[in-house]
Amino acid sequence: MGKILVVAETQKGAIREASYELVSVARELAEAGGHEVNGLVIGSGVTDLASEFASKGAGKTLVVDDPAAENYNVDLWTKAITAAAEAAGADLILISNTPTGWDVAPRVAAELDAAFVSDAFKVKGLDADGAHFVRRVFNGKLDAEVSTKGRTVATIQPGAAPAYEGTSEGGTEALSIDTSTRAKFVEVKIAESTGVDLTKADVIVSGGRGVGDADKFPEVIQPLADALGGAMGASRPVVDAGWLDHPYQVGSSGQVVTPKLYIAAGISGAIQHLVGMKGSNFIIAINKDPDAPIFEVADVGVVADLFDILPALTEAVKEAKG
Ligand SMILES: Cc1cc2nc3c(=O)[nH]c(=O)nc-3n(C[C@H](O)[C@H](O)[C@H](O)COP(=O)(O)OP(=O)(O)OC[C@H]3O[C@@H](n4cnc5c(N)ncnc54)[C@H](O)[C@@H]3O)c2cc1C
CATH class of the missing domain: 3.40.50.1220 (TPP-binding domain)
Structure with missing residues (x-):
C-alpha cells in the first residue's frame, strides 16, 4: 500500500478547484490500489480551509499555517512540501500544473531526490515499482506513457479529472517548518483591465x-x-x-x-x-x-x-x- 500526498493551492480564501481535481486523481488511485491519501495546505490563517480539505476527500491533512506563508514564496513552499512528504511517508506527491506547480514541483523533486513528471493528464497507477502516467504531447495528437521508479513528484493538468465531490475523515495536523527564505515576497501587481471580460x-x-x-x-x-x-x-x-x-x-x-x-x-x-x-x-x-x-x-x-x-x-x- 502506498501513500499519496495532495498539495492544495488556495485562491481568494478558498481551496482551488484544481486541488479537488487532484483529490479525484488520488482517490481513484487509492481505490484501485488500497493507497492512503493525505492533504497539505500552506498559508496564513488556513487551518479552517485545511479542515475543509480533509473532510472533502483529502483525508488527514497537514497544515503549515504561518504568517510567513501569507504570500506564495517558492523557498517556503519547497520546504513545506518536502517536510510534509517526509512526515506522511508519501510515495507520490501530486501538485497542480499551475504557475505555482511549475515553480515549486521540480524543486521539491530535487530536494527529495525523487522522480519528476510534469503536466500529466492521467495517473494510470501507483505500485511497488513507481507510478505510471499519461502525458498529452504534440498538441494532443499523441499520448505518451511515462513510468517512474520510486518516490515521485508529479504535476497534473488542471481539468484532467472532475473535482472530487465525496467526503473523507482525517482532520488536520499542524506541521512546523523553518520559514526563513532566500526569496523575498515584494508585491502583487494586478494587470490593468482592458475591458474584455x-x-x-x-x-x-x-x-x-x-x-x-x-x-x-x-x-x-x-x-x-x-x-x-x-x-x-x-x-x-x-x-x-x-x-x-x-x-x-x-x-x-x-x-x-x-x-x-x-x-x-x-x-x-x-x-x-x-x-x-x-x-x-x-x-x-x-x-x-x-x-x-x-x-x-x-x-x-x-x-x-x-x-x-x-x-x-x-x-x-x-x-x-x-
Ligand atoms: C502550461 C501551458 C499552458 C497553456 N495554456 C493554454 C491556454 O490557456 N489556452 C490555449 O489555448 N492553449 C494553451 N496552451 C497551449 C496549448 O498546449 C496548445 O499549444 C494551443 O492551445 C494550440 O492552439 P491552437 O489550437 O490555436 O493551435 P494549433 O494546435 O496549431 O491548431 C491549429 C488548428 O487549426 C486548424 N486549421 C488550420 N488552418 C485552418 C483553416 N483554414 N480552417 C480550419 N482549421 C484550420 C488545424 O487543423 C489545427 O487543428 C498551454 C500550453 C502549456 C504548456
Whole structure:
C-alpha cells in the first residue's frame, strides 16, 4: 500500500478547484490500489480551509499555517512540501500544473531526490515499482506513457479529472517548518483591465492559430461574434504571437468560460484550451483536420476551411436577424 500526498493551492480564501481535481486523481488511485491519501495546505490563517480539505476527500491533512506563508514564496513552499512528504511517508506527491506547480514541483523533486513528471493528464497507477502516467504531447495528437521508479513528484493538468465531490475523515495536523527564505515576497501587481471580460459573454467566437494572422481576426472572427451579439476569444498561440491581448485567451493559463454558445475556429483542442471552454453549453468546432481533438468535445463539428464557413455563417446570422 502506498501513500499519496495532495498539495492544495488556495485562491481568494478558498481551496482551488484544481486541488479537488487532484483529490479525484488520488482517490481513484487509492481505490484501485488500497493507497492512503493525505492533504497539505500552506498559508496564513488556513487551518479552517485545511479542515475543509480533509473532510472533502483529502483525508488527514497537514497544515503549515504561518504568517510567513501569507504570500506564495517558492523557498517556503519547497520546504513545506518536502517536510510534509517526509512526515506522511508519501510515495507520490501530486501538485497542480499551475504557475505555482511549475515553480515549486521540480524543486521539491530535487530536494527529495525523487522522480519528476510534469503536466500529466492521467495517473494510470501507483505500485511497488513507481507510478505510471499519461502525458498529452504534440498538441494532443499523441499520448505518451511515462513510468517512474520510486518516490515521485508529479504535476497534473488542471481539468484532467472532475473535482472530487465525496467526503473523507482525517482532520488536520499542524506541521512546523523553518520559514526563513532566500526569496523575498515584494508585491502583487494586478494587470490593468482592458475591458474584455469573456466570463460574462453568452456567446464566444474564438480563433486559433488556424486563423493565420492578426489581420484575419477583424475580418472573420469579430464579424461573427458581433452578428451573434457575442465576444471574440482566442487560443494561446494567438496571444503569444501578439495578434490579440491576453484577456482574450481561453484556457488553463487564460480565462475559464462557460458561455451558452462557444464557436472554436482553427483551434486544435489541446487539453489546455479544452480546460477553459469545455463547460460551455453548446460547442461548435470548425477545423480542416477531421482528427482534431476539439471534435471530441464539440456538439457540432464542421470539417472545413474556416474561411469558407465563417463569412457564410456571419451573413446567414445577419439575414436571419433581418
Ligand atoms: C502550461 C501551458 C499552458 C497553456 N495554456 C493554454 C491556454 O490557456 N489556452 C490555449 O489555448 N492553449 C494553451 N496552451 C497551449 C496549448 O498546449 C496548445 O499549444 C494551443 O492551445 C494550440 O492552439 P491552437 O489550437 O490555436 O493551435 P494549433 O494546435 O496549431 O491548431 C491549429 C488548428 O487549426 C486548424 N486549421 C488550420 N488552418 C485552418 C483553416 N483554414 N480552417 C480550419 N482549421 C484550420 C488545424 O487543423 C489545427 O487543428 C498551454 C500550453 C502549456 C504548456
